[in-house]
Amino acid sequence: xxxxxxxxxxxxxxxxxxxxxxxxxxxxxxxxxxxxxxxxxxxxxxxxxxxxxxxxDTLVTELLTATHDxxxxxxxxxxxxxxxxxxxxxxxxxxxxxxxxDVWVEHVVEEVAGKTxxxxxxxxxxxxxxxxxxxxxxxxxxxxxxxxxxxPLLFQGRVTSVDGSPLSAARVEIWQADGAGYYSQFAxxxxxxxxxxxxxxxxxxxxxxHTIQPAPYRIPTDGACGSLLTAAGWHPWRPAHLHLKVSxxxxxxxxxxxxxxxxxxxxxxxxxxxxPALILDPKPSGSGNDHxxxxxxxxxxx
Ligand code: MBD
Ligand code: FE
Numbered sequence: 001x002x003x004x005x006x007x008x009x010x011x012x013x014x015x016x017x018x019x020x021x022x023x024x025x026x027x028x029x030x031x032x033x034x035x036x037x038x039x040x041x042x043x044x045x046x047x048x049x050x051x052x053x054x055x056x057d058t059l060v061t062e063l064l065t066a067t068h069d070x071x072x073x074x075x076x077x078x079x080x081x082x083x084x085x086x087x088x089x090x091x092x093x094x095x096x097x098x099x100x101x102d103v104w105v106e107h108v109v110e111e112v113a114g115k116t117x118x119x120x121x122x123x124x125x126x127x128x129x130x131x132x133x134x135x136x137x138x139x140x141x142x143x144x145x146x147x148x149x150x151x152p153l154l155f156q157g158r159v160t161s162v163d164g165s166p167l168s169a170a171r172v173e174i175w176q177a178d179g180a181g182y183y184s185q186f187a188x189x190x191x192x193x194x195x196x197x198x199x200x201x202x203x204x205x206x207x208x209x210h211t212i213q214p215a216p217y218r219i220p221t222d223g224a225c226g227s228l229l230t231a232a233g234w235h236p237w238r239p240a241h242l243h244l245k246v247s248x249x250x251x252x253x254x255x256x257x258x259x260x261x262x263x264x265x266x267x268x269x270x271x272x273x274x275x276p277a278l279i280l281d282p283k284p285s286g287s288g289n290d291h292x293x294x295x296x297x298x299x300x301x302x
Pocket of ligand 1 (some may be wrong): 029099102103124125127191217219238271273
């Protein structure tokens with residue numbers, strides 16, 4: 001982290017877990033983990049299942065049985081069992097349950113949840129969404145620093161219903177990492193809403209978002225998830241991506257991500273969240289080194 005533009009930087013986000021309040025703070029697994037944990041807890045008031053004893057019994061029994069089978073089949077030792085126990089404790093201490101679950105589990109939950117939708121393909125939300133990003137007009141530039149690094153990108157499109165009718169005033173929430181792979185509110189010394197916004201589409205459901213092309217994202221390697229990567233010989237990378245939540249009255253919200261053709265790790269995402277329909281192919285636009293791409297969203301009825 002070498003940002004020097006601190007005039008609007010808070011780095012403190014919505015919680016006490018982000019940043020450390022010093023200009024020299026570096027991004028750590030424990031700090032971004034604590035912020036992600038707090039963000040998740042703050043948004044999770046509704047939708048608690050838990051009353052269905054039968055279903056909990058079935059799911060937990062099958063999870064445990066699968067674990068027992070693995071132990072028998074591979075003759076797992078006490079050394080390995082204790083290494084697992086220590087590692088699980090560490091995941092909690094580092095606040096990395098949101099990261100671990102969203103990287104290695106969420107894609108299958110999303111696959112099940114999205115099975116019956118006809119509209120735009122979705123994919124995982126990941127740990128770094130923050131609700132209520134500042135509202136922006138249909139033709140907008142995302143909040144960014146004066147010297148924001150990265151190739152300028154015009155991301156434009158239209159939001160329609162499954163029957164093709166335009167969804168006027170659809171909301172296009174967008175969030176992304178910066179050119180160094182950092183998300184505002186989860187890494188220190190970034191302006192609070194850097195590269196986050198809620199774009200309100202026009203009467204025809206159209207939007208034009210000026211941003212920068214994000215960089216591939218390296219999940220934190222200095223915490224428990226990093227230990228797992230090292231121990232298993234896995235790489236820590238996600239391909240460069242834009243995160244989106246697109247919604248309109250009377251329609252189902254879609255949570256998705258868009259990737260870049262031929263981008264590094266598009267075929268080897270550590271979070272298994274790439275789908276062919278989600279790969280953009282931006283072209284140089286008339287001016288300078290800018291790129292532009294069009295992607296339309298189709299929403300299912302609620
Ligand atoms: C990310 O940016 C992300 O999108 C996911 C799914 C996991 C970790 C970091
Ligand atoms: Fe991400």
